[in-house]
Amino acid sequence: MTVSPHAAMVLAAGFGTRMRPLTDTTAKPLVTLGGRALLDYALDHLAEAGVRTVAVNAHWQADKVADHLARRPAPPTTVVLREDPILETGGGVRAALPVLGNDPFFVVNGDAFWVNGPIAALHRLTAVFGDDVDGVLLVQRTSHVHADVGFGDFALDKWGVPRRRRQREVVPYIYAGVQLIRPRILADMPDGPFSMNRAWDAALAAGRLRAVVHDGIWFHLSTPPDLAEAEMIMEARVTGDARWPWR
Template sequence: MTAPVPFPAPTTAMVLAAGQGLRMRPLTNDRPKPLIPVAGKPMLDHALDRLAESGVGTAVVNSHYLGAMIGEHLKGRAAPAIVLSPEDTLLETGGGVKKALPLLGTAPVYTVNADIFWLDGPVPALRRLAAHWNPAEMDALLLLMATTRAVGYDGAGDYHMDPLGRLTRRREGEIAPFVYAGLQIVKPELFAAGTPDGAFSTNLIWDRAQEAGRLYGLAHDGLWFHVGTPQGLKEAEDLLAIGGMRTVAH
């Protein structure tokens, strides 16, 4: 039995850096959330460094709140090559990708939230996503984190995952075992047809992919930090200071 031929890993990424970071105030009073440092480096740079290490040549970075600071911060970066996609009005995650479609090309891309922080397991998460990606079966492949192991996260989760990796969204009142970790591979054309002009959430894309049986997930095998508030940032920094070790439920 021959091994399946791997599909090419994405070489372009969309980095979502336009949010206002309201829950991170007062830290975001004078800077956008992606520029807040974790472990001595802005979260945006952590994400871009991982993309460069995984072979991404071009990263499209959107911005809105204090967007000029993001543009200035990225001026000196050589890898990946940066293409800015500023937004006059906040377009949310889906609208931000749709606006950037002329810059992204037609091949599958990574999208990465610029305000998250993760530690890779034995194989980098972006490379694991690429190894699992199968565009013949999938429209989107989401990196997921077990809610019991998500540092700083206290929500009800986002998705259930079957043994083949297919995802179904948590129903109202349910608790789901996985939360979206802020990284995915997705087909750009999903954002083009039949989507609103202006602001909309990527949840629209995922719900359509789920209905078609083409929404898949991959469980992250490293650590993941929900840096949503100043307290969450402190918890992440405290854990990283002692090596990132944490006793978690399995």
């Protein structure tokens, strides 16, 4: 059964420590790439997927996040949820459930930046989201990432079932900061701060987590050099420069 989510969460409460000094005075999702805030790219993808309401959590430079969203026209309609203390990824999503409702919804990292392949990434998540799953993750091949991503996050079998990286193992996929989940994936999680990894591990143990490999462009934007390289690559894409790595 294909779902059509109308709600989403954008995680924008982090400190962006590794992106300093760019984040000394602003939230990381407001850092610009190609003249636009990273947050706007995420919201554009969600709007194109038919999402009407987006909860955006905020902590560091929360006023700037709220002001930026207030100047952005709908759709989607955005609801800012200020966190104090910060609730981490899972706790932030759980706290937003009253806004997100009871149906499946997207969760996007506020610094996630991707370019769709032949079929939009969010539509590809919905296409494999059946009654037998509680979550579908978008992953990218580590070999396609122009940044240090360590040893990867997941291996996948031929059915798209992910497996965590074992100790001293190198695996070929990294989480791309985009997921589609049911609210019940958080049902047994604690109140307060916790990582979304805990909910994923529970879903993995129950056989109810899947992954889709992104077939477009994705950037790991952790540091100012990562951002500078992404700027160069995206400019090369527009101008047809030989530095453009995907031809």
